[in-house]
Amino acid sequence: DIQMTQSPSSVSASVGDRVTITCRASQAFGSWLSWYQQKPGKAPRLLIYEIFRLQSGVPSRFSGRGSGTEFTLTISSLQPEDFATYYCQQANSFPWTFGQGTKVEIK
Amino acid sequence: QVQLRESGPGLVKPSETLSLTCTVSGGSINSYYWTWIRQPPGKGLEWIGYIHYAGSTNYNPSLKSRATISVDTSKKQFSLELISVTAPDTAVYYCARSPRAEYFQDWGQGTPVTVSS
Numbered sequence: 018d019i020q021m022t023q024s025p026s027s028v029s030a031s032v033g034d035r036v037t038i039t040c041r042a043s044q045a046f047g048s049w050l051s052w053y054q055q056k057p058g059k060a061p062r063l064l065i066y067e068i069f070r071l072q073s074g075v076p077s078r079f080s081g082r083g084s085g086t087e088f089t090l091t092i093s094s095l096q097p098e099d100f101a102t103y104y105c106q107q108a109n110s111f112p113w114t115f116g117q118g119t120k121v122e123i124k
Numbered sequence: 125q126v127q128l129r130e131s132g133p134g135l136v137k138p139s140e141t142l143s144l145t146c147t148v149s150g151g152s153i154n155s156y157y158w159t160w161i162r163q164p165p166g167k168g169l170e171w172i173g174y175i176h177y178a179g180s181t182n183y184n185p186s187l188k189s190r191a192t193i194s195v196d197t198s199k200k201q202f203s204l205e206l207i208s209v210t211a212p213d214t215a216v217y218y219c220a221r222s223p224r225a226e227y228f229q230d231w232g233q234g235t236p237v238t239v240s241s
């Protein structure tokens with residue numbers, strides 16, 4: 018299985034800050050890397066798929082990039098509604114796997 | 125706008141079978157991939173498997189062939205059966221829809237399942 022490791026596990030930030038979350042894979046793969054946002058008690062929400070493609074309706078302050086084994090999700094200017102847990106997910110090799118999550122908290 | 129809603133028993137006894145259904149409204153069941161994902165309490169997400177509306181499936185080997193996903197296009201539902209459940213199967217179970225199997229575009233609200241005697 019491809020192991021996905023996110024860093025940091027948690028980050029404290031203020032409204033307006035730029036936040037970057039990294040997802041490292043245990044082996045290199047192609048383009049099926051997605052990011053999800055989850056708020057407490059809610060289902061995850063798809064933000065980005067295929068490394069950088071923004072899902073319809075997702076604000077442009079979210080962006081994704083990367084290749085090989087290292088991928089990033091960046092929130093360019095953190096908004097109050099962005100405080101949540103973020104997960105990366107790979108779908109290049111079965112079984113599809115998720116990172117352990119990164120919690121973005123209010124500083 | 126499509127809505128997905130999971131349904132099933134909230135409590136299942138160890139060694140029994142967990143059966144969940146996801147009902148689709150406001151959208152087609154055709155031309156999509158339908159996925160089950162679960163999240164144990166306080167933990168991360170685990171992909172269980174998917175079915176294409178035409179019937180092809182793929183499962184997480186960690187479930188050791190205990191899971192079966194099926195689709196009923198006439199009822200606009202798809203289902204998960206997980207046999208021989210144990211306490212580690214306790215989780216919130218989500219259904220999801222997507223035009224491709226590789227990511228999960230639309231999600232249900234999730235249904236909590238506890239395995240306990």
